[in-house]
Amino acid sequence: xxxxxxxxxxxxxxxxxxxxxxxxxxxxxxxxxxxxxxxxxxxxxxxxxxxxxxxxxxxxxxxxxxxxxxxxxxxxxxxxxxxxxxxxxxxxxxxxxxxxxxxxxxxxxxxxxxxxxxxxxxxxxxxxxxxxxxxxxxxxxxxxxxxxxxxxxxxxxxxxxxxxxxxxxxxxxxxxxxxxxxxxxxxxxxxxxxxxxxxxxxxxxxxxxxxxxxxxxxxxxxxxxxxxxxxxxxxxxxxxxxxxxxxxxxxxxxxxxxxxxxxxxxxxxxxxxxxxxxxxxxxxxxxxxxxxxxxxxxxxxxxxxxxxxxxxxxxxxxxxxxxxxxxxxxxxxxxxxxxxxxxxxxxxxxxxxxxxxxxxxxxxxxxxxxxxxxxxxxxxxxxxxxxxxxxxxxxxxxxxxxxxxxxxxxxxxxxxxxxxxxxxxxxxxxxxxxxxxxxxxx
Amino acid sequence: xxxxxxxxxxxxxxxxxxxxxxxxxxxxxxxxxxxxxxxxxxxxxxxxxxxxxxxxxxxxxxxxxxxxxxxxxxxxxxxxxxxxxxxxxxxxxxxxxxxxxxxxxxxxxxxxxxxxxxxxxxxxxxxxxxxxxxxxxxxxxxxxxxxxxxxxxxxxxxxxxxxxxxxxxxxxxxxxxxxxxxxxxxxxxxxxxxxxxxxxxxxxxxxxxxxxxxxxxxxxxxxxxxxxxxxxxxxxxxxxxxxxxxxxxxxxxxxxxxxxxxxx
Numbered sequence: 001x002x003x004x005x006x007x008x009x010x011x012x013x014x015x016x017x018x019x020x021x022x023x024x025x026x027x028x029x030x031x032x033x034x035x036x037x038x039x040x041x042x043x044x045x046x047x048x049x050x051x052x053x054x055x056x057x058x059x060x061x062x063x064x065x066x067x068x069x070x071x072x073x074x075x076x077x078x079x080x081x082x083x084x085x086x087x088x089x090x091x092x093x094x095x096x097x098x099x100x101x102x103x104x105x106x107x108x109x110x111x112x113x114x115x116x117x118x119x120x121x122x123x124x125x126x127x128x129x130x131x132x133x134x135x136x137x138x139x140x141x142x143x144x145x146x147x148x149x150x151x152x153x154x155x156x157x158x159x160x161x162x163x164x165x166x167x168x169x170x171x172x173x174x175x176x177x178x179x180x181x182x183x184x185x186x187x188x189x190x191x192x193x194x195x196x197x198x199x200x201x202x203x204x205x206x207x208x209x210x211x212x213x214x215x216x217x218x219x220x221x222x223x224x225x226x227x228x229x230x231x232x233x234x235x236x237x238x239x240x241x242x243x244x245x246x247x248x249x250x251x252x253x254x255x256x257x258x259x260x261x262x263x264x265x266x267x268x269x270x271x272x273x274x275x276x277x278x279x280x281x282x283x284x285x286x287x288x289x290x291x292x293x294x295x296x297x298x299x300x301x302x303x304x305x306x307x308x309x310x311x312x313x314x315x316x317x318x319x320x321x322x323x324x325x326x327x328x329x330x331x332x333x334x335x336x337x338x339x340x341x342x343x344x345x346x347x348x349x350x351x352x353x354x355x356x357x358x359x360x361x362x363x364x365x366x367x368x369x370x371x372x373x374x375x376x377x378x379x380x381x382x383x384x385x386x387x388x389x390x391x392x393x394x395x396x397x398x399x400x401x402x403x404x405x406x407x408x409x410x411x412x413x414x415x416x417x418x419x420x421x422x423x424x425x426x427x428x429x430x431x432x433x434x435x436x437x438x439x440x441x442x
Numbered sequence: 443x444x445x446x447x448x449x450x451x452x453x454x455x456x457x458x459x460x461x462x463x464x465x466x467x468x469x470x471x472x473x474x475x476x477x478x479x480x481x482x483x484x485x486x487x488x489x490x491x492x493x494x495x496x497x498x499x500x501x502x503x504x505x506x507x508x509x510x511x512x513x514x515x516x517x518x519x520x521x522x523x524x525x526x527x528x529x530x531x532x533x534x535x536x537x538x539x540x541x542x543x544x545x546x547x548x549x550x551x552x553x554x555x556x557x558x559x560x561x562x563x564x565x566x567x568x569x570x571x572x573x574x575x576x577x578x579x580x581x582x583x584x585x586x587x588x589x590x591x592x593x594x595x596x597x598x599x600x601x602x603x604x605x606x607x608x609x610x611x612x613x614x615x616x617x618x619x620x621x622x623x624x625x626x627x628x629x630x631x632x633x634x635x636x637x638x639x640x641x642x643x644x645x646x647x648x649x650x651x652x653x654x655x656x657x658x659x660x661x662x663x664x665x666x667x668x669x670x671x672x673x674x675x676x677x678x679x680x681x682x683x684x685x686x687x688x689x690x691x692x693x694x695x696x697x698x699x700x701x702x703x704x705x706x
Binding site for chain 1: 491493497499500522523524525527542544545550551552553554556557558559560562564565566568569570571620675677694695698699700704
């Protein structure tokens with residue numbers, strides 16, 4: 001997407017098209033300041049302006065557009081600190097300067113036609129029922145600019161998608177919806193560049209060259225055929241006898257690249273790394289149901305083809321291939337007024353495993369969320385704990401949110417990583433921070 | 443002395459006769475619930491919440507309700523302010539007392555329809571001074587949760603009414619509802635509550651609600667203004683109903699999880 005086209009879209013979103021019968025325009029300003037909790041100092045300072053517009057037409061159709069202009073000053077968190085080759089040309093944000101970027105977040109037209117509901121354009125498609133961790137929420141890739149600290153709504157990378165839903169009422173004892181997705185947009189996870197604040201360096205995720213060996217990161221080898229390399233998804237979701245159920249299937253390029261490694265000999269030995277994307281089938285399902293004070297929910301996904309780092313000497317380009325089975329079981333409890341407690345068990349298992357793979361065969365994480373609202377929901381206190389039981393590392397996120405006025409809210413929080421620095425969370429132990437956030441809508 | 447006893451005796455007999463002439467609590471409850479509420483309704487609702495320091499927040503919503511026999515489905519979409527816009531709440535309320543209601547909440551920041559427990563009916567509804575149960579019942583009363591008796595008569599805004607006292611059937615129900623006692627002033631003519639006083643489970647005054655601007659819309663008596671004050675917190679909520687429409691039949695499609703996600 002060219003800068004001129006993006007600017008045109010931004011301007012277009014701010015002025016309602018003449019054809020629309022009704023327009024609704026919103027703007028959100030967000031200021032986010034992070035201070036290092038160990039050494040102090042500003043770890044990031046970010047301003048975001050997100051204009052959103054929705055136009056309604058006489059025929060019942062709606063057009064929605066959302067853009068985001070983000071300005072980030074601190075080195076390590078700037079737009080230039082992110083790999084940009086993982087985006088397709090049509091979805092890549094525009095660098096407006098070294099410290100700012102403009103992104104068309106969403107632009108889609110939707111309309112119901114009898115039992116069909118069509119949504120065409122750049123949009124977010126969200127599957128699954130888990131909080132904080134993802135199993136089936138893999139239709140859209142994610143930006144790991146702030147690891148998993150950013151709201152998924154903001155970190156998810158919306159894709160150009162044809163989304164058709166067909167309502168099937170009163171079938172097999174319930175009401176069902178069949179969703180068909182065609183995604184020609186070849187964008188994948190956006191990862192921080194080496195040296196960025198949240199650049200991965202856990203041996204689980206990135207190769208560690210031997211001492212004295214340099215690293216050369218090549219441009220990713222990415223699919224580029226519009227039709228043949230597009231993704232396809234199917235979801236059948238329904239409500240039967242008190243149960244919310246879904247069956248999901250996705251034929252996609254895995255959003256995580258396989259990191260092919262090749263040693264290059266010479267006066268200065270180098271490990272050459274080439275990211276490459278592979279096809280995978282995802283088959284899964286989800287459920288949720290309320291029982292008194294409790295809601296139980298879960299989801300499962302089987303990924304037919306994933307690549308993992310393999311430290312075995314002589315391993316084929318440093319990679320091992322395996323299917324992956326991931327599942328989450330969650331329980332929410334709201335038996336106390338204004339209080340919400342939620343716990344989740346997340347496990348991932350590799351059926352084809354050997355000792356050289358740099359992650360365990362069975363990886364287990366636990367999450368616990370405690371939330372309580374005070375003063376008629378104007379003040380909310382929250383604590384989220386995510387822990388990996390295998391590595392003993394984790395993340396603690398206390399947060400206090402206050403709504404000052406209808407459109408003005410602030411929150412103060414902490415992101416505290418702990419544990420072994422080779423772990424998924426412990427790798428960011430130096431990134432502990434206190435954050436202050438202000439959000440204003442108008 | 444004998445004369446005093448006689449006068450007292452006559453007075454008590456007279457009061458007893460008056461009370462005996464009043465409809466009993468269950469009859470009043472039956473009459474309230476027998477009111478015509480229309481098969482379906484579409485309406486706008488503005489909720490203005492004010493704390494004890496005078497700071498106000500306003501929520502504007504559009505809601506639909508439809509009966510399916512004795513069962514009922516209700517959906518509310520938030521229109522403003524911007525920070526909560528597109529939040530939506532759906533309830534499938536079953537007449538069968540053995541069956542828990544089904545409830546879903548859509549939070550735009552999560553982009554997911556989330557199943558929520560229906561048992562937190564004593565929780566306050568999204569920051570207002572009415573509980574989820576109050577919102578769900580609308581102008582009706584819960585038969586199974588309370589024992590009822592008629593306490594006498596009163597008047598609200600010039601409208602004569604019966605005083606209906608309701609106490610939860612047991613301590614567990616009282617805890618769930620958050621009320622130890624409810625006293626309603628029920629209009630004698632139209633069988634709508636004009637005032638409700640609530641006590642907490644410890645017997646302390648909790649809140650008072652006034653139901654005003656009650657007028658006929660398309661032949662159905664309809665409240666347009668509810669004023670609630672919480673005596674413990676000093677917090678108040680004003681509910682204003684407008685654009686009430688009973689005649690245009692509301693489509694079943696509004697009461698689905700898909701509609702919750704897609705919004706208005």
